[in-house]
Amino acid sequence: MATLELYSKGASVWIPDPDAVWVSAQLLEDYSPGHKHLLLQLSDGNEVHYPVGSSSDLPPLGNPDILEGENDLTTLTFLHEPAVLHNLRVRFLDYSSIYTYCGIVLVAINPYDQLPIYGEEVIDAYCGQDMADMEPHIFSVAEEAYRTMIRSEKKQSIIISGESGSGKTVSAKFTMRYFAVVGGTAQQTRVEERVLASNPIMESIGNAKTIRNDNSSRFGKYIEIGFGRKGDIIGANMRTYLLEKSRVVFQVKGLIFKMCHPFLSLLTLSKMFKICSCCYCSNLFNSMIIYVAFWCILVSQ
Numbered sequence: 001m002a003t004l005e006l007y008s009k010g011a012s013v014w015i016p017d018p019d020a021v022w023v024s025a026q027l028l029e030d031y032s033p034g035h036k037h038l039l040l041q042l043s044d045g046n047e048v049h050y051p052v053g054s055s056s057d058l059p060p061l062g063n064p065d066i067l068e069g070e071n072d073l074t075t076l077t078f079l080h081e082p083a084v085l086h087n088l089r090v091r092f093l094d095y096s097s098i099y100t101y102c103g104i105v106l107v108a109i110n111p112y113d114q115l116p117i118y119g120e121e122v123i124d125a126y127c128g129q130d131m132a133d134m135e136p137h138i139f140s141v142a143e144e145a146y147r148t149m150i151r152s153e154k155k156q157s158i159i160i161s162g163e164s165g166s167g168k169t170v171s172a173k174f175t176m177r178y179f180a181v182v183g184g185t186a187q188q189t190r191v192e193e194r195v196l197a198s199n200p201i202m203e204s205i206g207n208a209k210t211i212r213n214d215n216s217s218r219f220g221k222y223i224e225i226g227f228g229r230k231g232d233i234i235g236a237n238m239r240t241y242l243l244e245k246s247r248v249v250f251q252v253k254g255l256i257f258k259m260c261h262p263f264l265s266l267l268t269l270s271k272m273f274k275i276c277s278c279c280y281c282s283n284l285f286n287s288m289i290i291y292v293a294f295w296c297i298l299v300s301q
C-alpha cells in the first residue's frame, strides 16, 4: 500500500471510470486517516468527493509528469494497472510507439496498421546493439537472444504470449525475419527461405477466421531454429500442438465466412500464390500442388 503522506494536496490519483476505465484526478486537500472522502478535481475541472472507507480504499497514485511515456515500465515510481495502461497509451498515441519494455519483457500493442518499422534498415540499426541502448522493439529482443546465444553458446528461448489477435504470430514472423537477416549470409540461404516460406503453408492448414482474428492460429507452435558456429541458420523445426480440431470442421456462430475448413484454407492459400481461378476443379488441383509443396519443404529439412 502506498504511503499515506503521499495523498497530499496537489497529488494526482487514478479513479475508476465506467467509460475510460481510469481517469486522472488531483487532490484538492490533504488526506488524513479517518477522512471519509477525498476531495478531487477531475481533468475537466469538475470536483468530486471520492469515498474512502479506510486507507485501503485509497485510489492508486499517479506518476510524476516527467515519467510520462517512459520506454521501460519498471522505471515508473508507481507501477499499477492505471499507470501501465496510461504509459502504454501515451507511448502509442504521442510517441507512435507500439513497443515498451518492462524489464527484459517487451510489451507490444497491436497497431492493426502497417508501420514502417520492420525494414532491413531497422534490422541493421538493431544488429549488434545492446537492448538497453535501443528503443524497445521486437528486433531488440531477437538481437539480445541471438547475441547471448553466440556469446554463451547456450540455447535461448523467446516466449510470445497474449490473447487471441494480439499479434503473437506476426511478432514471431518478425523475429524469424530478423534471424534470417542477421543469421544469413549476404544472400539468404535456402534454409532461411524455407523457414519463412513454411508460414503461409502452416497457416493455410491450421488457421481459422474467428470473431477476434481473421487469421487466428488454432494451434500452438514451438519453433526451433538451429544456428551454426558462425551464427548462420542451419536448420529449423516446428512442432505444433493443441490443434483446435473443432474449428477445422465447424463454423462458429457470427461468422459469414470462415477460412479454417481445409478446402477453404487451401483456397485462400492458392489465392495467395495467385494460382487459383476460383473454380472448384482448379482448387482441387491446387490443393494437390500445395500438399506436395508442403511435404517437399518438410522432407528437405
Ligand SMILES: Nc1ncnc2c1ncn2[C@@H]1O[C@H](COP(=O)(O)OP(=O)(O)OP(=O)(O)O)[C@@H](O)[C@H]1O
Residues within 6 Å of the ligand: 110, 111, 112, 113, 114, 115, 162, 163, 164, 165, 166, 167, 168, 169, 170, 171, 213, 215, 216, 217, 218
Ligand atoms: N506488429 C504488427 N503490425 C501490424 N499489424 C499487426 C501487428 N501485429 C498484429 N497485427 C495485425 O493483427 C492481426 C492479428 O495478429 P496475429 O495473427 O499475429 O495474432 P495472434 O496473437 O497470433 O492471434 P491468435 O492467437 O488468434 O492466432 C494480424 O493479422 C495483423 O493484421
